[in-house]
Amino acid sequence: MEKHLVRPGMRAHTLVLLTCFSFWRFLRSLWRSSRSRRALLLAFACLLYLFCLELWIIRGDHDRNLTEGRRWMLERIPGSPSPTRSNVVYITLKTKKHKPSILRATLRPKSRRKKARNVKNQSREADHHHGEETLRHAESRDPWRQALHSFYKPRQLSDDDENTGSSIRIYSQKSPPWLSQADIDTMRFLSKCRIGRVEVLEPENASPMLLFKSGRGFNRSSAHTGECDGRCGVIKRPEDISEVFAFHLDRILGLNRSLVTISRRFRALDGQLCPVTLFDPSVVTVAESSSGSLRWSSYQTWLQYRCWQRGVPKPEWSCGSLHHHEWSKVTLFDFLLQNHQRLDRNCCGFRPRPQDSCVQLGYHRDCGHEDKLELSHIVHRKNDPRRLVYVNNHAFFDRDEENLDFRLLEGIKELPEVAVSVLRSQRLRQNLLQSLFVDEQFWENQGGRRGIDKLIDVIERRARVLLRYINAHGINIITMNS
Structure with missing residues (x-):
């Protein structure tokens, strides 16, 4: 049994030795031949080497092109995995340069001036109408607009159980000098006030918003129904959170023209952080x-x-x-x-x-x-x-x-x-x-x-x-x- 186990290894070893010995004898016989024959054989060996090297390079290029082609196809297949960057850039300061969008109509055939003007006006009206339809269709699917129109109960946005305190923090004895005491008081009110009533506002050329009225800020005896006595606020979209930054920049620059704006979360709005601005009826x-x-x-x-x-x-x-x-x-x-x-x-x-x-x-x-x-x-x-x-x-x-x-x-x-x-x-x-x-x-x-x-x-x-x-x-x- 041991012979049976060793025999294949011995056979392979013997075959390698015989092959090497035969190749060595062949080389000695070639070396003893004439110089012209040896030169011819060396030239043939060089050509064979170059031919193999060229085949290897061509095959590598083919594999590389195939890989790039597969990558190009994967990038254009919707839903296909694509490599992503591990780090997320919060703000892109240097974006890729894009050519200006061509918004005007394409070249039209030459015709009389009156007809060309009519075609131009019709094209502009059609494009404007199409733009309004596109925006209206997008607004109909806007989740923020749908969420606002779901508030049909006066106290549906009440968050008494979730609002435990103000999110306005001042650790030093004095607040920043550009923020007045009225600003600080208004910021604290907007961040922790109890909401009594809610109305949906849709101003022209602006996104819809919520007008909330605190229990103490609604003047029922006022001649104007729903008028606020400085105790009302406006809740805007989460996408408008940059208005909080703008409010602080306005105060630092000494302009003092912006309405007080803070950020606040509402459980009824899926816990999203929304900008809240003081409402001024004047x-x-x-x-x-x-x-x-x-x-x-x-x-x-x-x-x-x-x-x-x-x-x-x-x-x-x-x-x-x-x-x-x-x-x-x-x-x-x-x-x-x-x-x-x-x-x-x-x-x-x-x-x-x-x-x-x-x-x-x-x-x-x-x-x-x-x-x-x-x-x-x-x-x-x-x-x-x-x-x-x-x-x-x-x-x-x-x-x-x-x-x-x-x-x-x-x-x-x-x-x-x-x-x-x-x-x-x-x-x-x-x-x-x-x-x-x-x-x-x-x-x-x-x-x-x-x-x-x-x-x-x-x-x-x-x-x-x-x-x-x-x-x-x-x-x-x-x-x-x-």
């Missing part, structure tokens, strides 16, 4: 008081005449009720946030994305017609018509420095000294960290100190761009009364 749009819409051409005319800066304006200037300095303040504020929805609703100063509302509704195609450009969210208080009130202060942190909206600064010749001094003093980061720390819910939702630092990085970069713009265009820095 705020009305400027268009309502002037009986007409505010257009870009009128706005530029007001900037040219400096309305109310040099006393009572002349009647032929057609000035509105707002003071000239208010436009300088809001442009600085909107440029840092890149909030185009107030002064550049048509997205004429930057490259919009296809999913932006200005593209879907066809506003972007009107950039060449200044008589059609309108301003939005321009509001003031009834008892203070000279000053703006900042509402819907969305911050767009994902817009890189190569796609900033400089149209917001068009026509501006001076900026407020207090705000510019904060940008130049290198204290913006420190002040924002100290101020945003007060709102515990917002701080934790953004990832703590690390996430807040990334937001501030974006604002600091835009502040440096704004300071270079001021020096390059000779913008005057003047003192503006609050």
Whole structure:
């Protein structure tokens, strides 16, 4: 049995020895041949080696191309696994450059001018109608809109069992100096008040929101049904949480034009963190008081005449009720946030994305017609018509420095000294960290100190761009009364 087990190994070993011995004898016989024959054999061996090497390289390229082809196919198959990055970038400062979207119609055959104009008008109306249908269809599937319309009971949003205290934290003896005591009191009220009644609001050119009224803030004896006595708030979409950042930035810059905004969670809204803003019933749009819409051409005319800066304006200037300095303040504020929805609703100063509302509704195609450009969210208080009130202060942190909206600064010749001094003093980061720390819910939702630092990085970069713009265009820095 041992012989049977060893025999295959011995046979293989003997075969290898015989093969090596035979090959060695063959080489000796070749070496003893003539020189010409040896040279011919060496050349043949070299050619054989090169041929094998070429086959090996071709096979490697073929396998590599096959792998890339499979990867290309997998990337285009919906639902197929694709490699993902292990680290998640919170804010993209340098996004990929995209060419501007071609929004105008394609080339049309030449025809008579009247027919071409009719075709152009029909195409614009069709595109506008299609854009409204697309946006309306998207809004019908909006989970936030569906959640709001589900509140048909007055006390359905009551969260008495979940709201145990205020999320506004101040550990030092004094609050940040840019936040007044009224701001602190309002922030604490909005973060822990008990909700008595809820109403759904759907303002024009804005997302739907909830108006809640605390049990003590609803004045039943008021002549206006449902009027609040400073104890009401507005709950907005979770996507609008950047308005909390905008409120703190407004206070730090010394503008003091934004309504108090904090962040708060509601169990009835699936525990989502939503921005909550103080409701002010005295705020009305400027268009309502002037009986007409505010257009870009009128706005530029007001900037040219400096309305109310040099006393009572002349009647032929057609000035509105707002003071000239208010436009300088809001442009600085909107440029840092890149909030185009107030002064550049048509997205004429930057490259919009296809999913932006200005593209879907066809506003972007009107950039060449200044008589059609309108301003939005321009509001003031009834008892203070000279000053703006900042509402819907969305911050767009994902817009890189190569796609900033400089149209917001068009026509501006001076900026407020207090705000510019904060940008130049290198204290913006420190002040924002100290101020945003007060709102515990917002701080934790953004990832703590690390996430807040990334937001501030974006604002600091835009502040440096704004300071270079001021020096390059000779913008005057003047003192503006609050």
